[in-house]
Each structure stands twice: as C-alpha cells, then as structure tokens.
Amino acid sequence: MASIRDYNVVEQFNSRLEEIRSKLLDQAMGELLNDRVAELCQEHRQYMKSVLGTCFKKCKEDENMFDMIQTFKEDLKEETSSLKEKSAEHLEVVSAIEDKEHHKALLFQRIEKLKKDQAKNRELIQSQNKANKDRLKNLNICKDIFQKHLSLEIRKIQGEKLQFVFRNISRKDPDMVHTFLLQLDAEGVYHIVSCDPPLEKMAHLERRLQETNNFPTFLANVRREFVALHSGAKTA
Structure with a gap:
C-alpha cells in the first residue's frame, strides 16, 4: 500500500481534486447560464407583449x-x-x-x-x-425600320417581355433565327433576359443601352454581333 506521503500519490490526489472542482464549476456555470437565458427570454416575451399592446392601443386611438x-x-x-x-x-x-x-x-x-x-x-x-x-414609341419605330429592311420580327412573350427574332444573318442559311429576349422593368430600364445564340458582348451592349437609351443603335449592334458569329470577324 502506497504511503500518503509519497509525492506521486499526492500529485495524483491533487489532480483528481482539480478535475472534480473543474467539473463542479462547469456544471454551476452551465446552470447559471441556463437560468440567465431563461430569465432573458422571459423578459423578452414580456417586452414584446408590452410593445404589441402599445401598438394595438395606438391603432385604436387613431381610429377613434x-x-x-x-x-x-x-x-x-x-x-x-x-x-x-x-x-x-x-x-x-x-x-x-x-x-x-x-x-x-x-x-x-x-x-x-x-x-x-x-x-x-x-x-x-x-x-x-x-x-x-416614349420607349414603346421608340421600339415601334425601330420595329418598322428593322422589319422592313432587316427581316426583324418582334413578339410579345410572357406579359411584359419582348422577343426579337433576326433572320438573314447567315448567308448559308438565311432562314436561321437569332433571338434575344428583352424586358422593361417598372422603372423603365431595359434588361436582356436571354440570347440565342449567346453573344460575348451582350452584357456590354445592355449596359450601353441603359446608359444611352438609344434602342436603334442597340439593335444594330446586336445584329452586327450575330453576323460576326458566322463571318468569324471580331467587332470593335
């Protein structure tokens, strides 16, 4: 049997006491924390009840x-x-x-x-x-010009969206269609919803349209980009 005066036994005993003390402290702090959280929740519920009561009272006063x-x-x-x-x-x-x-x-x-x-x-x-x-009038003018000279077709799709259909783009296949879908939001700002086939510069053209509001130039630039897809040329 080890002597209680043995240094290692005393160290082990002290270490065990420290572990028990730490566990008890953690348990006590957890209980205190839980009690405080419960108290804060109760205070928050009471505060919200008071605020709702005040709001209801104010509404009744306004009606009266x-x-x-x-x-x-x-x-x-x-x-x-x-x-x-x-x-x-x-x-x-x-x-x-x-x-x-x-x-x-x-x-x-x-x-x-x-x-x-x-x-x-x-x-x-x-x-x-x-x-x-004014924008719709501008669109109608563009529509007449491009339909007459460039075989452009404009269709109304899904409420406020317009689909622009280009033909005579590819010399090999004049009937091949190239399209993009445009939407005008509540503030009157143009947004490109989709483009088929995709154009690398469409985001840039969309920003320029929003800045200048020059729709005829925008349509001309889009058509030029579609033509460039088949010719292999790069536009500026």
Missing part, C-alpha cells in the same frame, strides 16, 4: 380620432349652449374646446400631408407612364 371628426360639430353646438346656461363651467368647457381644436388641426395637417404624398405619387406615375410610352 377619425370618428371624433364626424361628431365634432354637434359637440361644439352642445358645448356653446352649455356655456350660456352654466357660466360656472365656462373655463372647463373652453378648455375642452381648445383641446378638440388642437386635435382637429393635427388631423387636418395629416390629411394635407396625405394629399401632397398622393399628388407626388400621381406625378411620379405619370412621369413613368410617359417615359414608358
């Missing part, structure tokens, strides 16, 4: 504010009559009227702001519609 406008004139008549009959309550009635006048002014300010916002939105929509009409 609009209802008050409908009965405001009747209230003013009743309060004016009450002023004549009950002079002792004069100050309280005046104070109530001033409060309602303040609410009325706030409501009128809010209504005026809504009217201005609606006017701005109408102007923006009208501006966008005009820009889109």
Whole structure:
C-alpha cells in the first residue's frame, strides 16, 4: 500500500481534486447560464407583449380620432349652449374646446400631408407612364425600320417581355433565327433576359443601352454581333 506521503500519490490526489472542482464549476456555470437565458427570454416575451399592446392601443386611438371628426360639430353646438346656461363651467368647457381644436388641426395637417404624398405619387406615375410610352414609341419605330429592311420580327412573350427574332444573318442559311429576349422593368430600364445564340458582348451592349437609351443603335449592334458569329470577324 502506497504511503500518503509519497509525492506521486499526492500529485495524483491533487489532480483528481482539480478535475472534480473543474467539473463542479462547469456544471454551476452551465446552470447559471441556463437560468440567465431563461430569465432573458422571459423578459423578452414580456417586452414584446408590452410593445404589441402599445401598438394595438395606438391603432385604436387613431381610429377613434377619425370618428371624433364626424361628431365634432354637434359637440361644439352642445358645448356653446352649455356655456350660456352654466357660466360656472365656462373655463372647463373652453378648455375642452381648445383641446378638440388642437386635435382637429393635427388631423387636418395629416390629411394635407396625405394629399401632397398622393399628388407626388400621381406625378411620379405619370412621369413613368410617359417615359414608358416614349420607349414603346421608340421600339415601334425601330420595329418598322428593322422589319422592313432587316427581316426583324418582334413578339410579345410572357406579359411584359419582348422577343426579337433576326433572320438573314447567315448567308448559308438565311432562314436561321437569332433571338434575344428583352424586358422593361417598372422603372423603365431595359434588361436582356436571354440570347440565342449567346453573344460575348451582350452584357456590354445592355449596359450601353441603359446608359444611352438609344434602342436603334442597340439593335444594330446586336445584329452586327450575330453576323460576326458566322463571318468569324471580331467587332470593335
């Protein structure tokens, strides 16, 4: 039997005590952490419940504010009559009227702001519609020119998308079609959805179109790139 005074036995005993101490500390810290997490979760739930309650209360107050406008004139008549009959309550009635006048002014300010916002939105929509009409007019002009001289066909596909079909590109096979699909987004910006066969410079041509808004030049450049695929020439 080893003596407890043996140095190695003491070291092993101390090491074992340190391991037990570390495990107990880890267990205690884990329990404290779990308790703190649970406490924070509970506080967060209570806070969110309070916020939702406040939002709901504010919504109800706004609804009541609009209802008050409908009965405001009747209230003013009743309060004016009450002023004549009950002079002792004069100050309280005046104070109530001033409060309602303040609410009325706030409501009128809010209504005026809504009217201005609606006017701005109408102007923006009208501006966008005009820009889109101009672009469509430009497209129609391009369509007539290219259909007449370059055998270009334009098809409307999938709602707001247009497919441009080129022929007479390849001398060996004039009926071979070369196409690309174009879309005009809500802001009036052109986007190339697909291209068949793919063109290496299509991304560059798309950016130039978005910068210059020159659609006839864009179509001419696309056709030139399609022709270059068959001729083997590189365009600038």
